[in-house]
Amino acid sequence: MLSKHCKTCKRSLLVSAPIISKYFSLHRKGITMANQSSELAIEQLKKLLREKEELNGVATAKIEQLIVELQGCHPNPIEPADQRIIDGFTYFKLNNFNKNPELYDRLAKGQSPKFMVFACSDSRVSPSVILNFQPGEAFMVRNIANMVPPFNQLRYSGVGATLEYAITALKVENILVIGHSRCGGISRLMNHPEDGSAPYDFIDDWVKIGLSSKVKVLKEHERCDFKEQCKFCEMESVNNSLVNLKTYPYVDREIRNKNLALLGGYYDFVSGEFKLWKYKNHVTEPVTIPLKGLDMTI
Amino acid sequence: MAIPSSISDPFASKFLPLSSSSYNPSRISVPAQITAKIEQTHLTALRRSQCSSLKASMGSPGFTQQLNNSKLDTLAEVKDGRDDIFNDLKDRFLSFKKNVYMENPEQFESLAKVQTPKFMVIACADSRVCPSNILGFQPGDAFTIRNVANLVPTFESGPSETNAALEFAVNTLLVENILVVGHSCCGGIRALMGMQDDGSTSFIKSWVIHGKNAKVKTKVSASNLDFDHQCTHCEKESINHSLVNLLSYPWIKEKVENEELSIHGGYYDFVNCSFEKWTLDYRGTKLEENGRIVTKNKVFWS
Numbered sequence: 001m002l003s004k005h006c007k008t009c010k011r012s013l014l015v016s017a018p019i020i021s022k023y024f025s026l027h028r029k030g031i032t033m034a035n036q037s038s039e040l041a042i043e044q045l046k047k048l049l050r051e052k053e054e055l056n057g058v059a060t061a062k063i064e065q066l067i068v069e070l071q072g073c074h075p076n077p078i079e080p081a082d083q084r085i086i087d088g089f090t091y092f093k094l095n096n097f098n099k100n101p102e103l104y105d106r107l108a109k110g111q112s113p114k115f116m117v118f119a120c121s122d123s124r125v126s127p128s129v130i131l132n133f134q135p136g137e138a139f140m141v142r143n144i145a146n147m148v149p150p151f152n153q154l155r156y157s158g159v160g161a162t163l164e165y166a167i168t169a170l171k172v173e174n175i176l177v178i179g180h181s182r183c184g185g186i187s188r189l190m191n192h193p194e195d196g197s198a199p200y201d202f203i204d205d206w207v208k209i210g211l212s213s214k215v216k217v218l219k220e221h222e223r224c225d226f227k228e229q230c231k232f233c234e235m236e237s238v239n240n241s242l243v244n245l246k247t248y249p250y251v252d253r254e255i256r257n258k259n260l261a262l263l264g265g266y267y268d269f270v271s272g273e274f275k276l277w278k279y280k281n282h283v284t285e286p287v288t289i290p291l292k293g294l295d296m297t298i
Numbered sequence: 299m300a301i302p303s304s305i306s307d308p309f310a311s312k313f314l315p316l317s318s319s320s321y322n323p324s325r326i327s328v329p330a331q332i333t334a335k336i337e338q339t340h341l342t343a344l345r346r347s348q349c350s351s352l353k354a355s356m357g358s359p360g361f362t363q364q365l366n367n368s369k370l371d372t373l374a375e376v377k378d379g380r381d382d383i384f385n386d387l388k389d390r391f392l393s394f395k396k397n398v399y400m401e402n403p404e405q406f407e408s409l410a411k412v413q414t415p416k417f418m419v420i421a422c423a424d425s426r427v428c429p430s431n432i433l434g435f436q437p438g439d440a441f442t443i444r445n446v447a448n449l450v451p452t453f454e455s456g457p458s459e460t461n462a463a464l465e466f467a468v469n470t471l472l473v474e475n476i477l478v479v480g481h482s483c484c485g486g487i488r489a490l491m492g493m494q495d496d497g498s499t500s501f502i503k504s505w506v507i508h509g510k511n512a513k514v515k516t517k518v519s520a521s522n523l524d525f526d527h528q529c530t531h532c533e534k535e536s537i538n539h540s541l542v543n544l545l546s547y548p549w550i551k552e553k554v555e556n557e558e559l560s561i562h563g564g565y566y567d568f569v570n571c572s573f574e575k576w577t578l579d580y581r582g583t584k585l586e587e588n589g590r591i592v593t594k595n596k597v598f599w600s
Binding site: 079081082084085086087088089090091092093096097098104107108111113121122123124125126128129130131132133134135136137138139140141142143144147153156157158159160161162163164165166169174176181182184185200201202203205206207261263265269270272274276278 | 383384387388390391393394395398399400406409410413415416417423424425426427428429430431432433434435436437438439440441442443444445446457458459460461462463464465466467469470474475477482483485486499500501502504505506560562564568569571573575595597599
C-alpha cells in the first residue's frame with residue numbers, strides 16, 4: 001500500500017530537486033506494482049542518469065540510491081485482493097490504454113457503443129471476455145439471470161434507466177441478451193417454491209420475472225429431468241426478455257424504424273458453444289385483392 | 299494504432315500457458331469498424347484467415363475437438379443487412395474459444411462445475427468501464443453487477459436487481475470482497491446532479507435518485523466548483539454513499555463485523571488513466587458520530 005512506504009524512500013522525498021520528485025511517483029509505482037512496472041521505473045531512472053548530463057552530484061547520488069532501493073526493496077506486504085487489482089489495472093494500462101492513445105482520447109470525450117448487452121452477473125460469463133468487447137463497444141447491464149422485466153413505470157427503474165439511456169442518449173443499434181448454462185438464478189426460478197425452501201428477501205422477487213418461461217418449459221418438456229428443464233428455461237428466459245424489451249415504447253419505436261435489432265444468445269461453458277439468434281417480428285406487405293373481373297352487382 | 303504482439307501476461311500462472319506465443323492479446327481495443335483497416339495484427343489473423351470451424355463434444359468435459367481448415371461459412375447467412383453483426387459476434391466468440399477457452403481446459407472444466415469468486419463488483423453499465431477490461435478480472439474471479447451510475451440502493455428501498463445480486467453473492471457464493479467502482483464522466487451522476495424538481499418523471503430519474511444523499515453532500519461541500527467538477531466530486535461521493543448503503547443490509551453488516559467480508563470503493567479516471575482504491579474501515583466508521591465514512595488502505599495508481 002502506498003501509505004506504507006519504506007522509510008528510506010520517504011526520506012529521499014525531502015530532497016527538493018524537481019527531477020527527483022517527478023521520478024518519485026515512478027518509484028512509488030515501482031514498489032506497489034507488478035514486476036513489469038518496477039522494471040519500467042528502473043529503466044526510466046537509468047535513462048535519466050544517462051541523458052541528463054547537467055545533473056549535479058547530489059541529484060545523481062539520489063537517483064542511484066532510488067535505483068538500488070527499487071531493485072532490492074522489500075515493501076510491506078499488500079493485501080492479496082489489492083494486489084490482484086493492482087496487477088489487473090497495470091496490465092490494462094501498459095498493454096491496452098497506453099498503446100491506443102487515439103482511441104482512449106476519443107472515448108474520454110464520449111461513448112458511442114453499437115451494442116447494448118444484457119448478461120448474467122455470473123463470474124464466468126463476462127461478455128468482455130467471451131465476446132471480446134473492448135472499451136467503448138458495449139453498454140453492458142449485468143444482473144441475476146440476465147433478465148429484462150416488462151415495462152413498468154412504478155418499479156424496475158434500474159433496468160428501465162439503462163434502456164432509457166442506451167436508446168435515447170446512446171442510440172445503440174443492437175440489444176443482445178445472453179443466457180448461459182448452469183445459471184443459479186434460473187435454477188432457483190425452477191426450484192422454488194416447490195422445494196419448500198425459505199424464501200430469499202430479494203432473489204425470488206427478481207427471478208419471478210421469468211415465470212412465464214418456467215410455465216412454458218414445464219408444459220413442453222415435462223418428461224425431461226430437472227437439469228434439462230433448467231437448460232431449456234435458460235434459453236426460453238432469453239426469449240422472454242426479448243419479448244419484454246418490446247414493451248418499452250422507445251425500443252418498439254426504434255425497431256419499427258429499423259434502427260434497432262434484438263438478438264438472443266446462449267453461452268454454454270460446459271460444451272464450449274455459443275448460440276446466437278435474432279428476434280424478428282415480421283409484418284408482410286399488404287396484398288391488394290384485385291377488383292377487375294368481379295361481379296360488383298350484388 | 300499500435301497493436302502489440304504477444305506480451306507476457308501477469309495472469310499466466312492462472313489461466314494461460316507461460317509461453318507467450320499461445321496467448322494472443324485479442325483483448326486489444328480495436329473497434330469493429332476499424333478492424334478491416336489494420337493489416338498485421340493478431341486480431342485480424344485470428345478472426346478472418348485461420349481455421350475456425352471448431353467442434354466440441356457435448357456434455358463430457360473431455361473437449362475432443364476437430365480443427366478444420368475451412369473458412370467460416372457454417373452459419374447460414376441472414377439476408378437482411380445484419381449479416382455483419384452475426385459474423386462479427388461469431389468471430390468474437392471463436393477468438394475467445396481458440397485463445398482462452400481451449401488453452402485452459404482444466405480451469406474451464408472446474409469452473410463449469412462451480413464458481414467461487416472472491417469478489418463481487420458493482421460497476422457502471424458505461425461501455426468504457428468494464429471491470430474485466432480495466433481490472434483484468436478473468437472468468438471465475440468476480441461476480442459482477444452493472445447498472446447506471448454503479449448505485450447501491452438501501453435495504454429499505456425494497457427489491458431491485460442490485461440487491462438480488464447482493465443477496466446471492468454474499469449469502470450463497472460467500473464472496474470475501476465487495477468492490478464498488480465509479481468512474482469519470484459518468485452520465486448517470488451527471489443526470490443526478492442536473493435533475494430538477496419539475497414534476498417530470500423518467501426511469502433515469504427514478505433510479506439515480508438512489509444517489510440523492512451524495513448530491514446533497516456535494517452541493518454543500520463543493521458549491522464553489524463549476525458543474526463539471528461538482529460532478530466529479532459527486533462521482534466519488536456517491537461511491538462512499540453506496541458503501542454506507544451496503545451496510546444497511548443486515549447480512550452484509552454482520553459479515554463485515556465478523557471480518558468475513560471487506561467493502562472497497564474504487565474510482566477509474568479514464569481521462570488520465572488512473573485508479574484509486576480504498577477500503578471501508580468499519581470500526582472507524584462506527585465510532586464516527588457524524589455519519590462520516592472512514593476509509594483505510596487508500597491507494598492511487600497512475
